[in-house]
Amino acid sequence: MDFIYEFRNKNNRKAIVFIHGFTGDVNSTWRDFVEFLKLIPSVDSYDIFGIGYPSSYKIDIPLWSSEPSINTICSYIEKEICTRLNKYTELHFVAHSMGGLILQKLITTDTPICNDVLEKTKTICMFGTPSNGLKKAIIGYLIKKQIQEMYSGSSFIKDLRESWNELYKENTPFKFVTVAGLDDTFVPRESSLNCYKDSYHRYTVGNHTKMIRPIPSSRQSLDIVLDLIVGDNQVDISTNPGLAISEYIYYKRLIEDYYPIIDYLTDGELVNLALAFDAMGDFIKSRSILEGRFGTTFDTDLIGTLAGRYKREWLSTQSINTAIKALEHYKKAYDIAQKKNDYSQINYSGINIAFLEMVFKDDTAKAKEIAEEILKNIHGQNYNDRWRKATEAEAYLYLGEVENALTLYGEVRTLDFNQREMVSIYSQAINVCKYQNRTDVELRLDNIFAG
Structure with a gap:
């Protein structure tokens, strides 16, 4: 040999x-x-x-x-x-x-x-x-x-x-x-x-x-x-908001394995494939994959993920049509989740609805109303969700309870989120602060997520 x-x-x-x-x-x-x-x-x-x-x-x-x-x-x-x-x-x-x-x-x-x-x-x-x-x-x-x-x-x-x-x-x-x-x-x-x-x-x-x-x-x-x-320990979220080395190869292999059998994937597998394309920078492919399944599914994760593609496109282009699509899709996922008493998905869709109500529709009162409802769910319902603490932190931002929010974001920073997920949490919080004109909070968030 x-x-x-x-x-x-x-x-x-x-x-x-x-x-x-x-x-x-x-x-x-x-x-x-x-x-x-x-x-x-x-x-x-x-x-x-x-x-x-x-x-x-x-x-x-x-x-x-x-x-x-x-x-x-x-x-x-x-x-x-x-x-x-x-x-x-x-x-x-x-x-x-x-x-x-x-x-x-x-x-x-x-x-x-x-x-x-x-x-x-x-x-x-x-x-x-x-x-x-x-x-x-x-x-x-x-x-x-x-x-x-x-x-x-x-x-x-x-x-x-x-x-x-x-x-x-x-x-x-x-x-x-x-x-x-x-x-x-x-x-x-x-x-x-x-x-x-x-x-x-x-x-x-x-x-x-x-x-x-x-x-x-x-x-x-x-x-x-x-x-x-080589004394080389490179990737850090504060200096490189792109992919970590391990994430790059993970998503590359997932695409190689899943894309040839796309028609046979479950909704959950399709979401993972779409997120892989998204992470690799092919945003159009990521969205089109989800759109191809949208009309035939009631999977809240898939619908919410598609809503997220529209939301990010709106943030990048300020296209009103994509913001409207994002809000419609989040609301559809929210309604389905409510019928199932799926609090994880209720809160995921809800917090994004609150974001769009505030930052897109300029309706701070509606955003606060949704945030209060989400906090009631988080504090009153027993359910497992790795995003729970991040969602709670963001809800406190909408309510103006900055210290509660920052304390929770500090805890979030220590949790087992990958690079893409951590950047998503950080970016949404920063966008809320920009809307609220809270540069002081932005700086404190920068310090937390650079730690």
């Missing part, structure tokens, strides 16, 4: 090298992560590779075929690196799970090639690596050599820890971090972190597999790698 996989090779002098874990493979494990990295300008000067090796839950049958031990994998990889990566003056490694054990073995082995790799290694980042071994029972322990080697107390783990401590117990000659997933039950923190100094410890969201798959609402793992390799 080909142990070295090229993600990008532009004949740079520096390379980032990814190593997958047990039962993984180069492409499925690291594809998304690498796509994110490719979007970072400061990573353009790095070539990107993956190291692959056989690993699965298939039974090892010694007389027929079996997957190689970690030591054997290291021997193969050593030769491949000598052949394929020898030209690079800097190597930066990112490893997951068992891949971190392979990497540690590689840089603690005293051979000319391994010593050359060590000399060129500038950074190492390990995610969910069982450096102290595994204690949790795993199917296949008795029949899988790789699992046996990863177990706590195995000769491989004992030898690896002794070699590492002999060479690097005080300090490493490279920048080094080891990362634990907050929800990782496969590799506990005492195994991934506790055999290293506290200064090397990092944490990220997700379980053992999801910790290396950044999502729109979180890019901690990506930031850890960027900070380690």
